[in-house]
Amino acid sequence: MSKTLSLDAVPASAPRSSLYRAIWRWHFYAGLLSVPFMILLAVTGSLYLFKSEINHTAFAYRNVVKAEATPMQPPSRLVDKALAAVPATQLKSYAEPASPTASALVTLKGDAGKTLVYINPYTGEILDTVSANNEFMFVTRKLHSLVYFGTYASYVIEAVAGFALVLVVTGFYLWWPRRQSGGVMTVRGTPQKRIWWRDVHAVTGAFAGVVIFFLAFTGMPWSKFWGTHMQDYASQAGMNYPPALWDDVPSSSIPMSEATTKPGWVMQTAPVPASTPTKTPPIGLDQAVANAHDLGIMRGFEMSVPGDETGVYTAAIYPADLGQERTIHFDQYTGKPLVDLGFKDYGPVGKAIEFGINVHMGQQWGLANQLVMLATCFAIILSSVAAVVMWWKRRPVGRLGVPPYPAETRVYRALWIAAAALGLLFPLTGLAILLMLAFDLLVIRSIPPLRRAFA
Secondary structure, three states: OOOOOOHHHOOOOOOOOHHHHHHHHHHHHHHHHHHHHHHHHHHHHHHHHOHHHHHOOOOHHHHEOOOOOOOOOOHHHHHHHHHHHOOOOEEEEEEOOOOOOEOEEEEEEEOOEEEEEEEOOOOOOEEEEEEHHHOHHHHHHHHHHOHHHOHHHHHHHHHHHHHHHHHHHHHHHHHOOOOOOOOOOOOOOOOOOHHHHHHHHHHHHHHHHHHHHHHHHHHHHHOOOHHHHHHHHHHHOOOOOOHHHHOOOOEEEEEHHHHOOOOOOOOOOOEEEOOOOOOOOOOOHHHHHHHHHHOOOOOOOEEEOOOOOOOEEEEEEOOOOHHHOEEEEEEOOOOOEEEEEEHHHOOHHHHHHHHHHHHHOOOOOHHHHHHHHHHHHHHHHHHHHHHHHHHHHHOOOOOOOOOOOOOOOOHHHHHHHHHHHHHHHOHHHHHHHHHHHHHHHHHHOOOHHHHHHOO
């Protein structure tokens, strides 16, 4: 919700209680640290919400083709053209067109990494080749998670997501009406006044707070630390997918995250089954694609190819319609489906998280879902900017302008307990808050120059 709060945020009639001051000071610190990251998340998230629309307009030259009466060329022929266009590479996967006007996508791997080759499925014309690391939506998604900046940056964005949960809860407490007539549902003053920025910050956060909380919480499963441990726990407990499906098939040590380009959350750590080598030659890509069609998988799926003699063909699709989400592993020699898993087969945790992620990404209810999430991203940006302007207008010259310490410092005991409890749920966020409180109480408060600077 809101990010920083100034003296203007406290109505004249509001009690200056110790709890209020303590929460206000906590809210301020968390917000000040989170603002740039919250804006980054909102901007990149807004772009990713409209992934399909951007791909079919700004990048229509490689994603959209003219439908023709002639049949599409076989996958293997399209792959041969892609390999010829990018020498010294091997096939990683083939994604068939999702519609008659969509291009086919071939992913190749080589010493320079992965290359995406967009092909007209009717003519075999190469529409574009681009490094997977430079594809626009790939870059947007990696910026969204700060993956480009290393593991520690990923931990920072996870802590910020936890801060967002704290900011919403504390923000609602600070916003709650205390006999004031404005700044609750209406905005007072003009942009020249601090009170106007305070009210924009508070009212925007109040309207969007619940959805911001939802976005922060549903983004946690993809986080580096919490998400990984949650994934391991849910998988081991059988709440992601039924492990029994692998009981009667040979299994490899390769996880789905390595076998496919973009696995869903539930399937990331699921083991890829193994093919049993025989004297019979492999069925080939064309037959594997045909077998997937015979089993009724939704069009537009990606088919990953075997990496060695025990590898499998893996057809996977994660569409907006969760009911059509599906993963099928085929023995590369017999073409037999070894594991066939859809959304209906997921465990309770898997279903809940996949649903949350689908809504988070604006896919569950079409355009309405996208617009609500877009409005929330705009609200995050507006509330963040208003928070910074509000703080800047009220801070004393040469000082940070931190809200005052509570008169009764024993209230911090409750905050220490709250931070510890939060740490049990979200360890990185809890640790960050504990460090923040320790720095505030043990360093700033005990060093006079720092205390004056932060006043």
